[in-house]
Amino acid sequence: xxxxxxxxxxxxxxxxxxxxxxxxxxxxxxxxxxxxxxxxxxxxxxxxxxxxxxxxxxxxxxxxxxxxxxxxxxxxxxxxxxxxxxxxxxxxxxxxxxxxxxxxxxxxxxxxxxxxxxxxxxxxxxxxxxxxxxxxxxxxxxxxxxxxxxxxxxxxxxxxxxxxxxxxxxxxxxxxxxxxxxxxxxxxxxxxxxxxxxxxxxxxxxxxx
Amino acid sequence: xxxxxxxxxxxxxxxxxxxxxxxxxxxxxxxxxxxxxxxxxxxxxxxxxxxxxxxxxxxxxxxxxxxxxxxxxxxxxxxxxxxxxxxxxxxxxxxxxxxxxxxxxxxxxxxxxxxxxxxxxxxxxxxxxxxxxxxxxxxxxxxxxxxxxxxxxxxxxxxxxxxxxxxxxxxxxxxxxxxxxxxxxxxxxxxxxxxxxxxxxxxxxxxxxxxxxxxxxxxxxxxxxxxxxxxxxxxxxxxxxxxxxxxxxxxxxxxxxxxxxxxxxxxxxxxxxxxxxxxxxxxxxxxxxxxxxxxxxxxxxxxxxxxxxxxxxxxxxxxxxxxxxxxxxxxxxxxxxxxxxxxxxxxxxxxxxxxxxxxxxxxxxxxxxxxxxxxxxxxxxxxxxxxxxxxxxxxxxxxxxxxxxxxxxxxxxxxxxxxxxxxxxxxxxxxxxxxxxxxxxxxxxxxxxxxxxxxxxxxxxxxxxxxx
Numbered sequence: 001x002x003x004x005x006x007x008x009x010x011x012x013x014x015x016x017x018x019x020x021x022x023x024x025x026x027x028x029x030x031x032x033x034x035x036x037x038x039x040x041x042x043x044x045x046x047x048x049x050x051x052x053x054x055x056x057x058x059x060x061x062x063x064x065x066x067x068x069x070x071x072x073x074x075x076x077x078x079x080x081x082x083x084x085x086x087x088x089x090x091x092x093x094x095x096x097x098x099x100x101x102x103x104x105x106x107x108x109x110x111x112x113x114x115x116x117x118x119x120x121x122x123x124x125x126x127x128x129x130x131x132x133x134x135x136x137x138x139x140x141x142x143x144x145x146x147x148x149x150x151x152x153x154x155x156x157x158x159x160x161x162x163x164x165x166x167x168x169x170x171x172x173x174x175x176x177x178x179x180x181x182x183x184x185x186x187x188x189x190x191x192x193x194x195x196x197x198x199x200x201x202x203x204x205x206x207x208x209x
Numbered sequence: 210x211x212x213x214x215x216x217x218x219x220x221x222x223x224x225x226x227x228x229x230x231x232x233x234x235x236x237x238x239x240x241x242x243x244x245x246x247x248x249x250x251x252x253x254x255x256x257x258x259x260x261x262x263x264x265x266x267x268x269x270x271x272x273x274x275x276x277x278x279x280x281x282x283x284x285x286x287x288x289x290x291x292x293x294x295x296x297x298x299x300x301x302x303x304x305x306x307x308x309x310x311x312x313x314x315x316x317x318x319x320x321x322x323x324x325x326x327x328x329x330x331x332x333x334x335x336x337x338x339x340x341x342x343x344x345x346x347x348x349x350x351x352x353x354x355x356x357x358x359x360x361x362x363x364x365x366x367x368x369x370x371x372x373x374x375x376x377x378x379x380x381x382x383x384x385x386x387x388x389x390x391x392x393x394x395x396x397x398x399x400x401x402x403x404x405x406x407x408x409x410x411x412x413x414x415x416x417x418x419x420x421x422x423x424x425x426x427x428x429x430x431x432x433x434x435x436x437x438x439x440x441x442x443x444x445x446x447x448x449x450x451x452x453x454x455x456x457x458x459x460x461x462x463x464x465x466x467x468x469x470x471x472x473x474x475x476x477x478x479x480x481x482x483x484x485x486x487x488x489x490x491x492x493x494x495x496x497x498x499x500x501x502x503x504x505x506x507x508x509x510x511x512x513x514x515x516x517x518x519x520x521x522x523x524x525x526x527x528x529x530x531x532x533x534x535x536x537x538x539x540x541x542x543x544x545x546x547x548x549x550x551x552x553x554x555x556x557x558x559x560x561x562x563x564x565x566x567x568x569x570x571x572x573x574x575x576x577x578x579x580x581x582x583x584x585x586x587x588x589x590x591x592x593x594x595x596x597x598x599x600x601x602x603x604x605x606x607x608x609x610x611x612x613x614x615x616x617x618x619x620x621x622x623x624x625x626x627x628x629x630x631x632x633x634x635x636x637x638x639x640x641x642x643x644x645x646x647x648x649x650x651x652x653x654x655x656x657x658x659x660x661x662x663x664x665x666x667x668x669x670x671x672x673x674x675x676x677x
Contacts, residue, residue, distance in 0.1 A: 111401040116379040128372060135365070144361065151368045158372060162379045176334050177371075180364045183338070184357075191353055207355045207429050209492040 002042055006123050009035050009157070010101070013130045016150065017097035018090045022080055025146045026071035032153050033064030036160075043160045055171060062178045063156070067149065070185045077190065080142060093137055100129035120161030127154025141192065145185060152177055212263040212322070215249045216315065223311035227304050232292075235307055239288055242311050246281045253277070265387060268324035271673045276321050276452055279529065280445045283536045284314040286652060290437040290540050290645055294547075298346075306346050310438060313339035313446070320449040326374045326386040329453050330367065333417055336446055337363040343442075344434045355433030362426040363416045370413025377406040392460055400466045407470055410457055411477065418450025419443070420511055421480040424504045428488075431500040436543035439496060440536040443503045451510065451528050455674075458514055458521075462677040475515030479608055481508030486612040489619035495545065495552040498623055499538055502578060505616055506531050509590060512609065516596045522675040523592035526663075529671070530585035531578075533656035538574045540649035541567055545627070548641045549634050554623055558630035564641035568628045570650040575624040577656055579617050585660035 012028050012035070019025065037059045044052050075081075108122035127150055134147030156174055222242040229235045252258040253274050262268040288310065295303050316339055319332035337360060345356035374386065380402035383390045395403070412422060419427035427447070431439040461470040485505025492498050506527065513524025542552070544567045549557050561568040580586035590613075597605045659667070 107405075111399065111405065113380070113399040113402060115382050115399060116376070116402065121376075121379075124372065128369065131365075141357075148361065148365055148368070151365060155368050155372050155375070158375050162375045176331055177364070177368065180334065180338070180360070183341075184360055184364070192357060206351050207358065207432060209488060209494075209497060 002039060003119070005035055005039050005042075006119055009039075009123060010126060013127060013150070014094075014097055014101070016146070017093045017130060017133065020090065022075050022142055023072070025142070026068050026075060029071060029146060029149050029153075030064055030068035032150075033059065033062075033068065036153060036156055037064055039157065040160050058171065058175065058178075059156070062182075063153065067178070067181055067185070070182060071146075074142070074185060078142075080140070093133070096133050096137065097130060100133060101126055104129060117161045120158055124154045124158035124161075127151065127157065130154075148184070149181060152181060210263070211249070211252060211258065212267055212269070215245060216319070218245045219311070219315040219318070223308050223315060226311060227308040229304060232300070232303070235304060236292065239307055239311065242314075243281070243285050243288065246284070246314070250278055250281055262324060263322075265385070266325045266328045267319075267322045269322055270324075271670050272452055272455065273321040275529070275670050275674065276448050277318055279448065279532045280314060280317055280321070283444050283532060283652075284310070284441055286536060286540065286648065287437045287441045289648065290440075290543055291435065293642055293645065294435055294437050294543050302346060302348070306343060306435070306438070309339045309342040310441070313343065313441065317445050317449045321452055324388055326377065326388065326391065329456070330371055330374055333370075333414070333449060333453060334364075334367050336417070336449060337367065340430060340434075340442060340446065343438045344430050346435055346438070347433075352433045355429040359426045359430045362423060366413040366416040366423050366426075368413070370410045373406040373409030373413065376402055376409065380406065388456055388460065392463055395460055396463050396465075398464070400464070403461070403464055403466050404469060407457065407461060407466070408473070411454065411473065414450050414453050414457075415477070416450075417446060418454060418507050419447050419481075419500070419504050420450075420507050421477050421484055421504075424481060424484065424507075428497055428500040428504065431503070431539075432494060432497045436496065436539055436546055439500075439542075440539035443500060443539060444532040444536045447503060447507060448528060448532060451507070454511075455514070455525070459677055471515045471517055473515075474511050475602075475605065478508045478511030478513075478515055479605070479612075481505065481511060482609065482612045484508075486615040486619070489616055489623075493554045495542055495554060495557075495623070495627070496539075498554065499535065499542060502538075502616075502620070503531075503535055505612075506535070506578075506586075509593065509609075512597075512605070513589070513593045516593060516600060516602065516605070518596050518599070520593050520596040521677070522671055523589040523596070525671050525674050527586060527589035527593075529667075530589065530656050530659055533652045533659070534574060534578050534584075534586070537570065537649045537652035537656070538578065540652070541570045541574060541646065544641055544645050544649070545571075547645075548636060549632075551634060553634070554626065556633040557627050559628075559632040561628045563632075563636070564643065564646060566643050566650065567641055567646035570646050570653065571624055572628060573650070573657075574653055575620055577653060577660070579620055580613075583657050583660040585656055585663075588660065588663075 012032055016028050037056060040055055040059050044055060104122050104126040107125060108118045112118050131147040131151035135144045222238055225238045226235055229238055253269055259269050259274045313336060316332050316335040320329055323329040323332055341356050341360040344359055345352050378386050380398040381391050381394050383394050416423035416426050431443055434442060461467050481504050485501045485508055488501040489498060510524040510527050513520040513527060548563055577584040580590045594606055
């Protein structure tokens, strides 16, 4: 079951690399939130019920509901629809994404060790690379924000595989990260839209040498 | 218990500043915050607090105590200098600035004393939140851009660092992420996982320590934040990154990949020094100029860790002294802004006639930051070079000397220009506040005294910190 969910998670990452509509971005982030919720439930069933409930609720509320809702609100508010000036074509983005996938599989195979679940490690690494690719290859700030959320989701996925001190410290860390996401999405986006009147990363080039 | 009380009081006073009405009340609450810091410092030094721990997530070791004391001094100076600097700002903006400044000080303290990898990470993330607000203080499009970049890149970097921490936890298979527990079992871990974890953590924390590769956000932050706050970001916050890296370095010293880690630090250090040296020549803004100097100095500290041996001692001493020097220079720069209302290198000049004490402070700061005697940095850089020669790393010695020559040339050119070239900008109506120049100069005096004489207590403390 977990394997199928992880494969579906990888598919969402590949799809993110080629889609250009921002509504699709928000939907994929929401889908990833739901997948993480189910994976957390299946993976962490052995820990104390109260701790499991906290983690599951946190994942469901923030990752699957609140953050996507803010993303949709930002889309409505800023009226951005799709990637206007993509730094690369869909085909090139797909090639980059597949290269990242192959690299992740290779690295996972190379460092394989019984201490860490290689499947989770590989998918988390691919999520990290996918997020970085979204930030580097796309020129709109919204894509950068989604890239950051993809990295966050990858880190959360990996933390479910580790489970060390999961109940308290990792939850606190993730909550703080969620706070950052909501802060950036909510406050900064409305401010950027208000002050700079553009959400293109090209317009953010005044602070330089 | 005392530390949790300290945290509660610090956060309460910092929040109370936000609700205060009038500058006097704000000043009184701010002063109360520093009374709390002073009491906690006294408990650490004289009340037997140093060497103890608070639960399983905080420990008051020598490293944390030394850097906390430096932080309190710099933060107090920054608070004092911020008041006249922000005198023309709207009360709401001033309140949020001071509140965030005090919260930032508290978050940095948490990062210094954290005895757990995850807790260090949490407090470093909290510093991003506070710094972001401070950078956006002026509410302009430029500060918004800098704040956005800072929060975004720091969050991405810190997320990568967290992935590294999780990998480290998985590789060691220990039940706790406390430094002591991880240190006990790290030697048996898979070296490849350790290397990957180390790279991710180093990359993530580089945004805080202003090291290659994520140094750019620190430079932008210092540029956009008010000058006194830049003094804190460029010293206290950078030191938090250094402390986090030093704790990781100590963990790695117990593993077979330690020589590899030192090589990585050497590469990172040399690249930071290169970036600092080249951009010191290129930039046209005095605050960015000082920020690149921080990148250069942190590069030297990373090289110190990379060469190992006495280089570790020199790296810690370098960072300690850099705290006094760079905070003094940024505070002097705040006075420069009072006079010229700007920081453009190609237009400002004649500062020696306008504010003699301020100009002397900048010229003396230049001599000290360039590591000419009686600078303490002369001692640390000499020790690092000596260790590199002893290890037969002549390529490193040659590269360092070449890059340091570029730094010296760029620094002398820019600071002498500010003091002696004819001014081309309109002067700001307000006169330079010489008391502030004297106050900033006092921090530089401390650094110069440390260059001439290192107290036995300080040497002993750094000895203990540098023992791996």
